[in-house]
Amino acid sequence: MTVSRSLPTSHHAADLLAKVRARRPRVHCLMNTVVQKFTADGITVVGGIPSMTSSRDEIADFVAKADALTINLGTLDAERRAVIRIAVEIANAAAKPWIVDPVHCDYSRGRLEFARELIALGPTIVRGNAAEMALITDTRASLRIQTGPVDLLSDGQRAVSIQNGHGWMAQVTGTGCLSGGVIAAFMAVEKDALLAAASALAVTGCSAEMAAQEAKGPGSFEPAFLDALANITTENIRERARISHESC
Numbered sequence: 001m002t003v004s005r006s007l008p009t010s011h012h013a014a015d016l017l018a019k020v021r022a023r024r025p026r027v028h029c030l031m032n033t034v035v036q037k038f039t040a041d042g043i044t045v046v047g048g049i050p051s052m053t054s055s056r057d058e059i060a061d062f063v064a065k066a067d068a069l070t071i072n073l074g075t076l077d078a079e080r081r082a083v084i085r086i087a088v089e090i091a092n093a094a095a096k097p098w099i100v101d102p103v104h105c106d107y108s109r110g111r112l113e114f115a116r117e118l119i120a121l122g123p124t125i126v127r128g129n130a131a132e133m134a135l136i137t138d139t140r141a142s143l144r145i146q147t148g149p150v151d152l153l154s155d156g157q158r159a160v161s162i163q164n165g166h167g168w169m170a171q172v173t174g175t176g177c178l179s180g181g182v183i184a185a186f187m188a189v190e191k192d193a194l195l196a197a198a199s200a201l202a203v204t205g206c207s208a209e210m211a212a213q214e215a216k217g218p219g220s221f222e223p224a225f226l227d228a229l230a231n232i233t234t235e236n237i238r239e240r241a242r243i244s245h246e247s248c
C-alpha cells in the first residue's frame with residue numbers, strides 16, 4: 001500500500017469497498033456491550049471479519065492477528081480500561097491502524113480523561129458525534145471525524161465533508177459505533193486515513209439512503225441498512241456519494 005495525499009471521491013469509495021470485499025480484513029473490536037452484534041454484522045456485510053473478545057488473557061493475540069482495531073468507550077469499567085491499554089500497546093508496536101470512539105465522554109469527567117489519555121497515544125482516527133468531539137480538541141490522532149447530518153473529516157492538511165445518510169440513523173442505537181467498525185475495515189486496505197474514512201462514511205451514508213427507501217421507520221430501517229451495506233454497487237456509490245472538499 002502507498003500513502004497518497006489525494007482528496008477522496010466516489011471513485012475511492014467504490015474502489016476501497018471492492019478491496020475490503022476481496023481482501024476480507026480482520027477487524028478486532030473492543031466494542032461496548034450494547035451494540036456488539038450490530039457492529040459485527042456491519043463489518044461482516046461490508047466484507048470484513050470481526051472479532052469481539054475483551055478478555056485480558058486473549059486480547060494480545062487477537063490484536064496481533066487483526067488488520068485494524070476499533071476501540072469504543074460506550075461501556076467502560078476498570079477491567080475494560082486495562083484491556084484497552086494492552087490492545088493499544090500491541091497495535092502501536094505493530095503499526096496497526098486503530099480508531100477511538102469516545103462515546104459519551106461528554107457525560108463523565110473520568111471517561112473524558114481516559115479518552116484523552118488514549119488519544120495522546122496516537123490513534124489513527126478519533127471519531128465522535130458533535131457533543132463528544134467538542135471536548136476532544138487536542139489530539140495526536142492523524143484524523144479527526146465529527147459525524148452527524150453532515151460528517152466532517154480533517155487531518156490538518158485536508159478537510160472533507162460527507163453529505164450522505166438519513167435521519168433514521170440517529171434513531172437506531174449504534175450507527176456511530178458501527179461506523180467505527182466499518183472505518184477500521186477500510187483502514188485495513190488503505191493507509192491514507194482520510195481516503196479510508198471518507199470512503200467508509202460515504203458507503204454507509206449511501207447505504208442508509210437506499211435502506212430508507214425500503215423501510216417504514218427506524219425498526220425496519222436497521223435490517224434494511226445491513227442489506228444495503230451488503231448489496232451496494234459501484235454504480236449506487238457513484239450516483240449517490242456527496243463528498244465535498246473543504247478549506248482547512
Ligand SMILES: Nc1ncnc2c1ncn2[C@@H]1O[C@H](COP(=O)(O)OP(=O)(O)O)[C@@H](O)[C@H]1O
Nearest residue numbers: 129147148149164165166167169170175176179
Ligand atoms: N440527521 C442525519 N442525517 C444523515 N445522517 C446522519 C444523521 N444523524 C446521524 N447520521 C449518520 O449516522 C452515523 C452516526 O452518527 P452520529 O449520530 O453523529 O453518531 P453517534 O451515533 O455516535 O451519536 C454517521 O454515519 C452519520 O453520518
Ligand SMILES: Cc1ncsc1CCOP(=O)(O)O
Nearest residue numbers: 032034074173174175176177
Ligand atoms: C446507548 C449506549 N450506551 C452505551 S454504549 C451505547 C451505544 C451508543 O451507540 P451510538 O453512539 O453509535 O449511537
Ligand SMILES: [Mg+2]
Nearest residue numbers: 103129176177
Ligand atoms: Mg456514538
